Amino acid sequence: MATGGEKRAALLREITEEGGFAFVASAEKAASGDLRAAEAAREMAWEQLHSGPKSEVGPAWRGAYGLACLHVAGLRAAEDSRGALRALDMGLIMGGDLLRAELEEAIARVLADRNRGGGGGGGDGTGETGADVEKWIEGLTRNRDLADVLKVLPVKSLSCKQIERRSCISLEAFIRDYFLCESPIILSGCIDHWPARAKWKDIRYLERIAGDRTVPVEVGKKYVSSEWKQELITFSQFLERMWSSDCSANLTYLAQHPLFDQIKELREDIMVPEYCNAGGGGLQTLNAWFGPDGTVTPLHRDLHHNLFAQVLGRKYFRLYSATISNDLYPQSETMLSNTSQVDLDNIDVNEFSRTGDVEFMDGILEEGDLLYIPPKWWHYVRSLSTSFSVSFWWRTSIPPSQGS
Structure with missing residues (x-):
């Protein structure tokens, strides 16, 4: 079974073969800690996901989007856990199956950090709005x-x-x-x-x-x-x-x-x-x-x-x-x-x-x-x-x- 690093390397080779040179360059910078490059890579992958009918979008670009979401979340997690969590959820929803296990593991880490009181800016995990209990029961x-x-x-x-x-x-x-x-x-x-x-x-x-x-x-x-x-x-x-x-x-x-x-x-x-x-x-x-x-x-x-x-x-x-x-x-x-x-x-x-x-x-x-x-x-x-x-x-x- 391929490791996470092997999956990422194979994915980048496939994206290169499909002409995604700019994405690969940004992804490599993101892997070295460049948040702006990570966000640029995510935007490029997002555009590819919406370039035609859903059935015509290949799994490589879905994997690319998941990879970019992992990079964005990893670089944001310390200061903005909510932003990191959103990036990871978007990766789960739109990113296909290739890196799903890595996305799930990253989500588990973010949530564990928040439960320990870390992940600045993430709050306590109770959501952005207070639940209206009376309206809930009435509904x-x-x-x-x-x-x-x-x-x-x-x-x-x-x-x-x-x-x-x-x-x-x-x-x-x-x-x-x-x-x-x-x-x-x-x-x-x-x-x-x-x-x-x-x-x-x-x-x-x-x-x-x-x-x-x-x-x-x-x-x-x-x-x-x-x-x-x-x-x-x-x-x-x-x-x-x-x-x-x-x-x-x-x-x-x-x-x-x-x-x-x-x-x-x-x-x-x-x-x-x-x-x-x-x-x-x-x-x-x-x-x-x-x-x-x-x-x-x-x-x-x-x-x-x-x-x-x-x-x-x-x-x-x-x-x-x-x-x-x-x-x-x-x-x-x-x-x-x-x-x-x-x-x-x-x-x-x-x-x-x-x-x-x-x-x-x-x-x-x-x-x-x-x-x-x-x-x-x-x-x-x-x-x-x-x-x-x-x-x-x-x-x-x-x-x-x-x-x-």
């Missing part, structure tokens, strides 16, 4: 009245077929009754033993663990909206926005992010449910979904088996079978082909005449519930309160049998 308990809930949900909600609900069942029963049939099910009582069920209710705990960490967020009503955008902000800034976003155009959502790969302390608060062993496959992705009430994930489908854990708050789910895709009018654009053109919150019955009569099932996920969504099943999701959820995606060697 978690919002929309408990069914009449209030129905006012914000799509038409016909909670009036047709309900998603089946059962208490915690065995893996064998799950496979026999739901997995092999590709049938959704809500399972209650299966994650009550997770430390997250208690710890994450304390906003001060989340601020202490993650307050100064940089995370990617979505801003806007939903990802198909014209005003939708993505930003990189600290976790504390994200929490502050949760209290202040009154307009749907400014809703901020930490969505589909591998937060638990980034912040190991939060990963220790959850466990992979045994149901994810169904089919003998392996876990593909473990993502966080965290935001205020009113966040919406529009009608779409995924190719994976999905076990969705509702840790905090409540969410409404509407599911459509994979067999009726044509009646849901998938987007023609390749990047959005897994997303429906239909806005369930405001259906244009003239343009999408078939959707209104299509059968669906729906239900509300309460704290502690798991929802199994089979591959290619269409789903619409709305947060009814402040909500923190975890999705477990896994694949098997047998492809999904339904849908097209």
Whole structure:
């Protein structure tokens, strides 16, 4: 296995072969302690990451960005631990896998120094803003009245077929009754033993663990909206926005992010449910979904088996079978082909005449519930309160049998 130094040397050779002579020169100066050169190298790598579609950016330049972030953080850590931590988080988020272990080790060192009271300018790790405990509790308990809930949900909600609900069942029963049939099910009582069920209710705990960490967020009503955008902000800034976003155009959502790969302390608060062993496959992705009430994930489908854990708050789910895709009018654009053109919150019955009569099932996920969504099943999701959820995606060697 190559050492850190060997990986860096090989990376610089590859960047040189791709014509990145200026980057290599700056990186070599950065390695000798030149902060300005380190920042220049990071800027050059950042420009390369945004020079074209994400799929066309090679791993070498992702590695180069991670290397530059390591240099910047190493030269800043003594005087500005928050700046160093942001650089390292950016390296984790944007820098690929080559130097991931080095980035994680550097983060651990910065956090350890801060816990010992070092790392000037870094504060005590409690975040930039004081957690508003009352607003946090109010957000978690919002929309408990069914009449209030129905006012914000799509038409016909909670009036047709309900998603089946059962208490915690065995893996064998799950496979026999739901997995092999590709049938959704809500399972209650299966994650009550997770430390997250208690710890994450304390906003001060989340601020202490993650307050100064940089995370990617979505801003806007939903990802198909014209005003939708993505930003990189600290976790504390994200929490502050949760209290202040009154307009749907400014809703901020930490969505589909591998937060638990980034912040190991939060990963220790959850466990992979045994149901994810169904089919003998392996876990593909473990993502966080965290935001205020009113966040919406529009009608779409995924190719994976999905076990969705509702840790905090409540969410409404509407599911459509994979067999009726044509009646849901998938987007023609390749990047959005897994997303429906239909806005369930405001259906244009003239343009999408078939959707209104299509059968669906729906239900509300309460704290502690798991929802199994089979591959290619269409789903619409709305947060009814402040909500923190975890999705477990896994694949098997047998492809999904339904849908097209």
